[in-house]
Amino acid sequence: xxxxxxxxxxxxxxxxxxxxxxxxxxxxxxxxxxxxxxxxxxxxxxxxxxxxxxxxxxxxxxxxxxxxxxxxxxxxxxxxxxxxxxxxxxxxxxxxxxxxxxxxxxxxxxxxxxxxxxxxxxxxxxxxxxxxxxxxxxxxxxxxxxxxxxxxxxxxxxxxxxxxxxxxxxxxxxxxxxxxxxxxxxxxxxxxxxxxxxxxxxxxxxxxxxxxxxxxxxxxxxxxxxxxxxxxxxxxxxxxxxxxxxxxxxxxxxxxxxxxxxxxxxxxxxxxxxxxxxxxxxxxxxxxxxxxxxxxxxxx
Amino acid sequence: xxxxxxxxxxxxxxxxxxxxxxxxxxxxxxxxxxxxxxxxxxxxxxxxxxxxxxxxxxxxxxxxxxxxxxxxxxxxxxxxxxxxxxxxxxxxxxxxxxxxxxxxxxxxxxxxxxxxxxxxxxxxxxxxxxxxxxxxxxxxxxxxxxxxxxxxxxxxxxxxxxxxxxxxxxxxxxxxxxxxxxxxxxxxxxxxxxxxxxxxxxxxxxxxxxxxxxxxxxxxxxxxxxxxxxxxxxxx
Numbered sequence: 415x416x417x418x419x420x421x422x423x424x425x426x427x428x429x430x431x432x433x434x435x436x437x438x439x440x441x442x443x444x445x446x447x448x449x450x451x452x453x454x455x456x457x458x459x460x461x462x463x464x465x466x467x468x469x470x471x472x473x474x475x476x477x478x479x480x481x482x483x484x485x486x487x488x489x490x491x492x493x494x495x496x497x498x499x500x501x502x503x504x505x506x507x508x509x510x511x512x513x514x515x516x517x518x519x520x521x522x523x524x525x526x527x528x529x530x531x532x533x534x535x536x537x538x539x540x541x542x543x544x545x546x547x548x549x550x551x552x553x554x555x556x557x558x559x560x561x562x563x564x565x566x567x568x569x570x571x572x573x574x575x576x577x578x579x580x581x582x583x584x585x586x587x588x589x590x591x592x593x594x595x596x597x598x599x600x601x602x603x604x605x606x607x608x609x610x611x612x613x614x615x616x617x618x619x620x621x622x623x624x625x626x627x628x629x630x631x632x633x634x635x636x637x638x639x640x641x642x643x644x645x646x647x648x649x650x651x652x653x654x655x656x657x658x659x660x661x662x663x664x665x666x667x668x669x670x671x672x673x674x675x676x677x678x679x680x681x682x683x684x685x686x687x688x689x690x691x692x693x694x695x696x697x698x699x700x701x702x703x704x705x706x707x708x709x710x711x712x713x714x
Numbered sequence: 715x716x717x718x719x720x721x722x723x724x725x726x727x728x729x730x731x732x733x734x735x736x737x738x739x740x741x742x743x744x745x746x747x748x749x750x751x752x753x754x755x756x757x758x759x760x761x762x763x764x765x766x767x768x769x770x771x772x773x774x775x776x777x778x779x780x781x782x783x784x785x786x787x788x789x790x791x792x793x794x795x796x797x798x799x800x801x802x803x804x805x806x807x808x809x810x811x812x813x814x815x816x817x818x819x820x821x822x823x824x825x826x827x828x829x830x831x832x833x834x835x836x837x838x839x840x841x842x843x844x845x846x847x848x849x850x851x852x853x854x855x856x857x858x859x860x861x862x863x864x865x866x867x868x869x870x871x872x873x874x875x876x877x878x879x880x881x882x883x884x885x886x887x888x889x890x891x892x893x894x895x896x897x898x899x900x901x902x903x904x905x906x907x908x909x910x911x912x913x914x915x916x917x918x919x920x921x922x923x924x925x926x927x928x929x930x931x932x933x934x935x936x937x938x939x940x941x942x943x944x945x946x947x948x949x950x
Contacts, residue, residue, distance in 0.1 A: 444926075543921060667858065
């Protein structure tokens, strides 16, 4: 076949197709999904001249390698990593023009977790509910990459911009996550809430696209049992019976019965997506909506 | 449509038997969400219907998600949640007017592996489980667990059953199942702890269809016996 495509040479630990997800279907039980480090995904697309909602590849810790079946401009962002083309080192975080037949190897993350690989024209796959994102919770969207698989590329959107250098927020050695308390902070004792805001947590190895799990002190509950199922927001800090908060990421379930002690605003979730297992985590209380002096942060 | 108009219409239509509900309790969800809590599943249904009416009439500010659940409706992606919260508590929610919309009919073979256990819990024969279940009008209270999985209410409290002590690692697609106050149909095979009473060939989830889910929140549902409840020999 000589169509616009690339073949997967090395799929890596978990490499998925991601775009900006399929918001608006949570009432049908459909997670939003989409790139976990959304600013990195958007940047990768901009570097190759794509619209920001074009699909990229999201790698996990070990990178991936693909053989191009047509010439394409590519860019790798997100978790910093060695990038080679037919064994020769090329720039990370910059557009690179690759001839037909070359092998692009996105190496293991030197720090962080997820690198984003954009191709001029975007990764093509059958959209499901308006998105090409792989949702690992519900199985919607294209399958995760497998060795030998062939994926299509879309038609180029035009020339990539001339860029030598882009600002990038980088990977943080300690994850500090602002939290707006509620809706169920009253299910925890005052001591439990103090544990949340003063305790030293770490990112647990069991973290994935569904949630960032923590290890650390357990939050003391003021009441036992479960809630009747209620809607779960992106960034919700759900506390299962073991008392260790789980931060809900893009593939999180849409409803759940464990209490949500607080919610981390979306601009901070990109940093969470890049926090490798073992990274220290602290939670900092943020004022509730409607109160003055809301902290703002972003990485774009 | 204004809040005053809906209240007046609902009171008139209902002959004053049911007063409008007061507005919901509003809880914060991050910087751009609100969790609206009410006292019952029926109140959720009424609140959800009112939210959809106001969204259709464009009197509700733009929201990304409206997610009904057992006692709550989650609004996410709200630009100014403080302003909407202040407005919401003044709402009078008109009592639900059950429309004459068609019920979704789901054909079921009542042949599930837990049919006898459920019959035991209900104190009836397996055939009567099929008769009672297929004679009940259900409503999709909310979705979750998997795309297209609806939590259906309608069974009276005395017919609520616990989950299985040990969940199954694989429940086949199309299994019709009970747990707590709910009936559900598995849109794809998955692990599950619900009591399986039957099987349907209905396609619960099809992304080529709009909506992709056969059972959407608020929909009425009837289960229809697809064939006799199984060979005589299998029943005790």
